[in-house]
Amino acid sequence: MGIVSPGFQGRPRTQEPALPPGQYLTEDFPVLSAGPTPRVPLDTWEFVIAAENGSEHRWSWQELMALPQETPMVDIHCVTRWSKLGTNWQGVSLDTLLADVDTGAHFALAHSYGGYTTNLPLDDLRGGRAWVVHTFDGAPLPAEHGGPARLLVPHLYFWKSAKWVRGLRLKTMDEPGFWETAGYHDYGDPWREQRYQGD
Amino acid sequence: MTEMSYLDGNMLDGPMRELFTVDLSSAMGRCENCGMTGSMASLHVYSNAPGLVARCPSCEQVMLRLVRGPDRAWLDMRGTTFLQVPMPMEQPFPGPL
Amino acid sequence: MATSKPPRTANRWQVARLVERRVETRTAQTLVLEVPDWPGHLPGQHVDLRLTAPDGYQAARSYSIAGPVVDGPGGPRVEVTVQRVHDGEVSPYLIDVFGDGDPLEVRGPLGGWFIWRPEETAPVQLVAGGSGIVPLMAMIRARRAAGSKVPFRLIYSVRTPSDVIYADELRRRVRDDFGLDIAYVYTREAPEGWRGEPHRIGLADVNTHGWPPDLQPLTYVCGPTAFVETVADLLVGLGHPSRQVKTERFGPTG
Numbered sequence: 001m002g003i004v005s006p007g008f009q010g011r012p013r014t015q016e017p018a019l020p021p022g023q024y025l026t027e028d029f030p031v032l033s034a035g036p037t038p039r040v041p042l043d044t045w046e047f048v049i050a051a052e053n054g055s056e057h058r059w060s061w062q063e064l065m066a067l068p069q070e071t072p073m074v075d076i077h078c079v080t081r082w083s084k085l086g087t088n089w090q091g092v093s094l095d096t097l098l099a100d101v102d103t104g105a106h107f108a109l110a111h112s113y114g115g116y117t118t119n120l121p122l123d124d125l126r127g128g129r130a131w132v133v134h135t136f137d138g139a140p141l142p143a144e145h146g147g148p149a150r151l152l153v154p155h156l157y158f159w160k161s162a163k164w165v166r167g168l169r170l171k172t173m174d175e176p177g178f179w180e181t182a183g184y185h186d187y188g189d190p191w192r193e194q195r196y197q198g199d
Numbered sequence: 200m201t202e203m204s205y206l207d208g209n210m211l212d213g214p215m216r217e218l219f220t221v222d223l224s225s226a227m228g229r230c231e232n233c234g235m236t237g238s239m240a241s242l243h244v245y246s247n248a249p250g251l252v253a254r255c256p257s258c259e260q261v262m263l264r265l266v267r268g269p270d271r272a273w274l275d276m277r278g279t280t281f282l283q284v285p286m287p288m289e290q291p292f293p294g295p296l
Numbered sequence: 297m298a299t300s301k302p303p304r305t306a307n308r309w310q311v312a313r314l315v316e317r318r319v320e321t322r323t324a325q326t327l328v329l330e331v332p333d334w335p336g337h338l339p340g341q342h343v344d345l346r347l348t349a350p351d352g353y354q355a356a357r358s359y360s361i362a363g364p365v366v367d368g369p370g371g372p373r374v375e376v377t378v379q380r381v382h383d384g385e386v387s388p389y390l391i392d393v394f395g396d397g398d399p400l401e402v403r404g405p406l407g408g409w410f411i412w413r414p415e416e417t418a419p420v421q422l423v424a425g426g427s428g429i430v431p432l433m434a435m436i437r438a439r440r441a442a443g444s445k446v447p448f449r450l451i452y453s454v455r456t457p458s459d460v461i462y463a464d465e466l467r468r469r470v471r472d473d474f475g476l477d478i479a480y481v482y483t484r485e486a487p488e489g490w491r492g493e494p495h496r497i498g499l500a501d502v503n504t505h506g507w508p509p510d511l512q513p514l515t516y517v518c519g520p521t522a523f524v525e526t527v528a529d530l531l532v533g534l535g536h537p538s539r540q541v542k543t544e545r546f547g548p549t550g
């Protein structure tokens with residue numbers, strides 16, 4: 001630890017027992033970006049699930065909107081240590097999207113417009129725990145927060161909730177994504193504080 | 200505004216000095232994706248992120264990522280094919296060693 | 297090309313203390329830091345400053361060095377000029393709370409690219425937006441200190457006349473430093489008697505007050521990211537080779 005500068009507090013941080021270890025509560029919604037923000041027109045937008053056998057399932061924007069919609073209210077935890085409670089989203093459950101996909105894969109690599117990737121166990125995308133969301137707080141998801149649509153997997157650190165999501169590649173072997181190849185944890189459970197590889 | 204949130208590769212000098220003794224920000228680097236060769240100081244660095252992400256100014260592909268954990272750092276430079284580092288003139292007849 | 301050995305101090309954090317503070321504008325102040333182990337630096341370089349809270353939380357930010365190192369009774373002194381960013385984490389602390397004699401950590405000097413060496417002979421054009429003046433002022437001060445005759449042109453974009461950092465010194469230097477020209481661009485409010493309307497920097501400003509490309513000037517552009525983006529595009533559009541246009545983006549605010 002460095003020498004303390006008198007009176008320096010940093011951003012207001014409240015540590016609450018209800019939060020995962022090492023996390024602070026935030027009221028605003030910080031924008032993190034690792035590259036230029038992609039602008040994806042809705043008429044060319046698509047979401048593709050590619051199974052390990054090569055078969056593909058595609059949805060256009062209209063097709064996504066025609067699927068049953070859910071409105072998860074969830075807490076989100078960013079590995080940069082902010083957490084935000086009770087966020088409101090609308091989108092389609094991955095259970096719905098995966099329902100007709102014939103697969104024996106155990107892993108998924110989510111990939112995005114703009115080139116971002118992140119890996120997750122396929123099981124974590126099932127069981128009502130993951131969504132493709134397009135609406136935040138009742139309004140279309142802004143591009144800086146991942147619109148037109150992003151993944152929402154709130155039980156894992158938020159880098160797993162890929163912005164500008166474009167599809168999933170289902171895999172028999174785990175393939176680390178953008179941050180996972182640069183030191184971040186393959187699973188990323190905030191409650192076990194799995195921030196970095198080996199945590 | 201987020202489009203306008205990146206910095207110049209020049210700012211990499213501080214964070215990279217935690218790993219190397221030379222100023223890698225003023226070294227020349229070649230982009231693995233488009234072949235552009237230029238100063239690492241001219242990369243576009245995104246720092247509002249879990250790590251530093253430096254991208255080629257001409258094709259925007261990632262050339263360098265630096266993640267800092269409490270007791271470890273990760274440097275991924277697969278997007279950079281080489282670095283040309285200026286050296287002090289101490290070896291007029293340099294050999295391989 | 298001979299290069300000097302990299303200073304060891306750049307590789308570690310050392311404790312520095314505030315020894316003096318100068319108010320520059322309503323929102324900008326110069327902080328004079330006493331840094332025990334300082335190897336010297338080149339104009340255009342920056343330092344990283346790191347603050348630690350009692351619970352161990354840390355925040356680090358980059359600040360350009362504003363002028364030459366000064367010898368003080370307690371050791372070398374390094375100056376930075378900080379512009380207060382509304383709801384920023386670090387800059388309001390440095391301006392409002394950080395007190396005389398208080399410590400922080402510093403790493404530097406950093407950045408061997410965005411620098412001007414007084415032995416250079418090419419004409420220089422400097423384009424500053426807001427606090428982007430800081431490293432460019434270091435170049436103007438170094439030019440004077442070295443007795444360089446290289447012609448310098450500064451284009452300085454500010455919101456209003458009262459936002460000009462180093463206003464008095466700039467007035468003095470235009471008068472006394474032969475070969476230094478300064479043109480201001482006001483984006484919100486121009487001074488009494490100013491010809492023209494307040495406007496964002498454009499092609500005409502850069503074309504009129506900068507050097508033409510055939511003089512092969514060295515160009516330094518510094519300020520908020522969006523400002524630097526605009527100016528660098530204008531300069532390249534005018535025919536300045538992009539590798540002669542050095543940029544230092546301060547981020548969304550600057």
Ligand SMILES: Cc1cc2nc3c(=O)[nH]c(=O)nc-3n(C[C@H](O)[C@H](O)[C@H](O)COP(=O)(O)OP(=O)(O)OC[C@H]3O[C@@H](n4cnc5c(N)ncnc54)[C@H](O)[C@@H]3O)c2cc1C
Nearest residue numbers: 031247357358359360377378379384385386387427430546
């Ligand atoms: C090489 C270099 C040199 C610099 N030199 C100087 C200098 O000489 N003088 C100077 O005053 N500054 C300089 N800067 C800028 C400086 O480093 C800081 O960025 C600045 O002081 C703001 O820091 P802060 O902690 O006050 O604000 P921060 O807390 O970092 O916030 C800055 C602003 O950005 C917004 N913001 C924060 N995070 C996000 C996000 N994720 N998405 C969108 N917006 C966000 C905040 O709301 C706020 O308005 C330099 C920067 C660099 C890279």
Ligand SMILES: [Zn+2]
Nearest residue numbers: 230233255258
């Ligand atoms: Zn490239």
